[in-house]
Amino acid sequence: KRVLVLNGPNLNLLGTREPGIYGAATLKDVEHLCASTGKELGLSVDFRQTNYEGEMVTWIQDARKTADAILINPAAYSHTSVAILDALKAVGLPAIEVHLSNIHQREPFRHHSYVSSVAYAVICGLGVTGYRLALEALAEKLNS
């Protein structure tokens, strides 16, 4: 089975970006973690990052043909994007939302995520471990 892993804006700066909040791992590290976890679980993992909302929407639409499930960290678009929510609704694939930080412990504007209403699970506050756990949960769902 195929999982599309999508990362939103500014996640390309992981490792140098507010490390006290987001940790020391770089996006490459997260990609390696997802690749090795995918391998263990027998999943093929397509890992991407974009700083553009429209590109994210197009990738989600295309997932209809190329993926069985989606792991998404929409980053700041979580809190603003009805377009990403609608794209996820349109494709109807099982999706897990992941945030590195615990968004509920942070500024009030981060407490609401549009994506959470369509995701069947949300993981936040576990850093990069959240990506590994989300892949494990998706593997279990896809194989059941």
Ligand code: DQA
């Ligand atoms: C984030 C949390 C968001 O509020 C923020 O805009 C991000 C990253 C996280 O992974 O903790 O860019 O999604």
